[in-house]
Amino acid sequence: MGACTQPATGSSLANGPIQTQARIVDHRQIATRIWLMRVECPEIAGRIQPGQFVMVRMPRATDPLLGRPFALYDTWSDAAGQLAGIEVVYMEMGRATRQLPSLQVGECVGLWGPLGHPFPEPRPSTKRVFLVAGGIGQTPFLAHARELLGQKGYGGESAQNRGVEVHFVYGARNHSFHAGVEHFSTTGAKIDLATDDGSAGFHGRVTDCLAKLIGPDPEMEELFGCGPEPMLEALAKFAQTHGLTCHVSLETPMACGLGICFSCVTKVKTSDGWDYKRVCVEGPVFDASQLVWPHEHP
């Protein structure tokens, strides 16, 4: 196996992102159009936390020239128990993600991260956390579930159980698009699946599935969401109707990932209207009640 040429280079900030070439050690399809890629990058693995993401760039690629953002799926350790790298799970969508499956074990990808802010801690009153995913939006929640349930520590922290029950509510077009459910089933989270066509779990939208699960006291429950924007907008509305706290992780297309190009902006409410925030540096996780959704007019 050839070595990746570029050594990891740090940022001048203590916890700033690291740029490296990371060798692929596992790469396999886990559902329809969905792939898991495990790469070697101990420096990033030691810092990254659930909710943060990395930019992945094809080796020697000129089209696309820029990297693409992918959430931390999980970290992994080598046979000696040393933190060795991270995993990402991606869906074939367009120019970059249709080329990625051709990469073989032993090849290298450009990696830049950790980027963005992690998920916030649950409130002290929260007893049940719902991780609500649609489409490819399950990817940030495996590490989040493991962290909340004390199965694993991230970002240099040791594992610590947050004392909450975790429910993973995962909607997809049909059963063949449900990716990594077997990984979630090892976390101790309760799992509820939903499909548009009824081929697995609840037949219908993920928010309707969620409606059957929540309890009467909004102080004791909290939502986290990730998925396509219409689903997140429906989740934000659901949270508002039920008086629930809800944070969403946005999957806005990005160019630089560094806060320079403003290609990733989203509208956030302010005291006198709204302002743009960059998802790459001020997100990707936002309080759903603070966002201006497409069908909302503040």
Ligand SMILES: Cc1cc2nc3c(=O)[nH]c(=O)nc-3n(C[C@H](O)[C@H](O)[C@H](O)COP(=O)(O)OP(=O)(O)OC[C@H]3O[C@@H](n4cnc5c(N)ncnc54)[C@H](O)[C@@H]3O)c2cc1C
């Ligand atoms: C913080 C963050 C984390 C992400 N994590 C993951 C992840 O873990 N797994 C994963 O598969 N994807 C994730 N995404 C989305 C992923 O970055 C895009 O799917 C990817 O950039 C598409 O690149 P591409 O070159 O294949 O598609 P492009 O050629 O750039 O685009 C192809 C088509 O898809 C549309 N498109 C591109 N990106 C999106 C998007 N995010 N939402 C809706 N339509 C889009 C474009 O408008 C175009 O029509 C994440 C995005 C962000 C911002």
Ligand code: FES
């Ligand atoms: S991607 Fe360039 S500012 Fe966010």
